[in-house]
Amino acid sequence: MFRHKTGSITEELEVIAPSKLAIENVSKSFQSASGTVLALDRVSLNVAEGEFVCLVGASGCGKSTLLNIIAGLEKPDNGTVLADGKPITAPGRDRLVMFQESALFPWLNVFGNVLFPLKLKPNLTNKDRQDVAKYYLELVGLTRFERANIHELSGGMKQRVSLARALAPNPRVLLMDEPFAALDALTREQLYGDIQEIWKARRKTIVFVTHNVREAACLGDRVLLFSPHPGRVQEEFKVELARPRDINSVDLAAYATRITKALKSLGKTATG
Amino acid sequence: MKRFFLAAAFFALLLLIWDAAFRARIWSPVLLPSPWQVATYLKNAAVDGTLLKATVITMRRLLVGYFIGLVVGLPVGLLTARWKLFGDTIGTMALGLQTLPSVCWVPLALLWFGQTEAAMLFVVVMGTLWSVVIATETGVRNVPPIYRRAALTMGSKRLHMWFKVILPAALPFIVSGMKQGWAFAWRSLMAAEIFVTILTGFGLGQLLHYGRELSAMDQVIAIMLVIVVIGLLADKIFFSPIEKFLHRRWGTSQA
Numbered sequence: 001m002f003r004h005k006t007g008s009i010t011e012e013l014e015v016i017a018p019s020k021l022a023i024e025n026v027s028k029s030f031q032s033a034s035g036t037v038l039a040l041d042r043v044s045l046n047v048a049e050g051e052f053v054c055l056v057g058a059s060g061c062g063k064s065t066l067l068n069i070i071a072g073l074e075k076p077d078n079g080t081v082l083a084d085g086k087p088i089t090a091p092g093r094d095r096l097v098m099f100q101e102s103a104l105f106p107w108l109n110v111f112g113n114v115l116f117p118l119k120l121k122p123n124l125t126n127k128d129r130q131d132v133a134k135y136y137l138e139l140v141g142l143t144r145f146e147r148a149n150i151h152e153l154s155g156g157m158k159q160r161v162s163l164a165r166a167l168a169p170n171p172r173v174l175l176m177d178e179p180f181a182a183l184d185a186l187t188r189e190q191l192y193g194d195i196q197e198i199w200k201a202r203r204k205t206i207v208f209v210t211h212n213v214r215e216a217a218c219l220g221d222r223v224l225l226f227s228p229h230p231g232r233v234q235e236e237f238k239v240e241l242a243r244p245r246d247i248n249s250v251d252l253a254a255y256a257t258r259i260t261k262a263l264k265s266l267g268k269t270a271t272g
Numbered sequence: 273m274k275r276f277f278l279a280a281a282f283f284a285l286l287l288l289i290w291d292a293a294f295r296a297r298i299w300s301p302v303l304l305p306s307p308w309q310v311a312t313y314l315k316n317a318a319v320d321g322t323l324l325k326a327t328v329i330t331m332r333r334l335l336v337g338y339f340i341g342l343v344v345g346l347p348v349g350l351l352t353a354r355w356k357l358f359g360d361t362i363g364t365m366a367l368g369l370q371t372l373p374s375v376c377w378v379p380l381a382l383l384w385f386g387q388t389e390a391a392m393l394f395v396v397v398m399g400t401l402w403s404v405v406i407a408t409e410t411g412v413r414n415v416p417p418i419y420r421r422a423a424l425t426m427g428s429k430r431l432h433m434w435f436k437v438i439l440p441a442a443l444p445f446i447v448s449g450m451k452q453g454w455a456f457a458w459r460s461l462m463a464a465e466i467f468v469t470i471l472t473g474f475g476l477g478q479l480l481h482y483g484r485e486l487s488a489m490d491q492v493i494a495i496m497l498v499i500v501v502i503g504l505l506a507d508k509i510f511f512s513p514i515e516k517f518l519h520r521r522w523g524t525s526q527a
Contacts, residue, residue, distance in 0.1 A: 071425055072425075073421055073424060073425065091424045091425045091427070092425075092427070093425075093426065093427045095425070096425055096426065097421075097422070097425045099418060099421075099422060101418065103418045103419060103421070103422035105419060105422075105437070105440070105441070106441075106521060106522050106523070107440040107441065107443060107521055107522075108440075109521075116423075116426060116436075117426035117427065120426055120427040120428060120432070121427070149520065149521050149523060150523075151521075151522065151523025152523065165426075169426065169427075
């Protein structure tokens, strides 16, 4: 009598509006053995709906910290982070993270991992959940491996499963923390193509952290350069190249060279 | 198949050596009965029901105590892993008591409970409990933080986090703790049964004890064999499948 009207799977798979993010004056410091480290110093930035933004910088420049703050996993000391005008106070299904090392659960198989976030989503029947999981496994090209155990997969396949798991609950924002850093070049190149295609199909706001300048220029609408100690947004590059972009194209190399130059001069001022 | 025959041949060879030693009369037949005498005892004990009754009594003590140890040990282990205060107090106590050979609980159990089933149960619970507490605590502490963080972003919290993320992630540790707890409980129960005669039932340990009292070596060896077989079966039927599953899922090497 009081059965919930379950949304149909088509409704669940509908492309939903991506979020816009507003980061205002965010600071964050950590206590370390050598004293207080200012990981983020009054960082402000806006990310438009459906924009692909790459954060680039040397390790330890606070870019991952910023990502964790957007995810709601860490709290800033000062400043606010707004998603669609609402402050972020805790982790939420609308902002999912794809981690650097595979954070897949070894006690579940591939299908179980993709199903995990869907089981936490209310108002779906189990059949819907299965169908949604299947859809995303197909999207990342791993339908054949749905019964495989995690340790049986290659690094690239693991990250594909991670991507499917992050996409499955249909979040508005996808946060990616150096997701391809541990992969070999060939696998990476293929994933650059795939991620651009998936981004086109599923319209997400993506914040992508990397230390690979070429990768950033290939994927981002904008590339933000972070300086370390204290972490700040130092420079911004708009990448105006048609998509899908090829990581090996000459135009892209020109962008990458410019960004690398800026990155190097940052290193000099920081040490000198 | 080849492995099976090799193993069978090995045990047949052992029996042959035993039989040959008996025939050579190196030791008195009172000290070393023949395999046939032992087999005859086993057959008679099986037919008149002594063996089955003793096995049931022993297994009941073991399983009830083991189950209590698990049911108490798991949550206590979770508490000690989750809150520093519990870890510093109960966790430290568990670590200390776990180093105590579980047979050392027998004198205390006898003074507290007298010659009763409660004394047996107490010894088995003490054998199980501390291993399970410590394994659970270690397991939970060793769950990589990234699993927790990933689960948080997907909307998992509190009970869901404990049951669907932390406990499964700690499972390999918990299972090895359960196995150790089982081994400790089994050993301490045998020691208790050998030391203590209680009138509510004779277990395998008591049969072993009376075998010695009567100098019935065939009985002593036969009961020892039964005890060995029960230990093997518990491993093969209960722990082995779980461990195989864990190895397959986690991709850890097959031991």
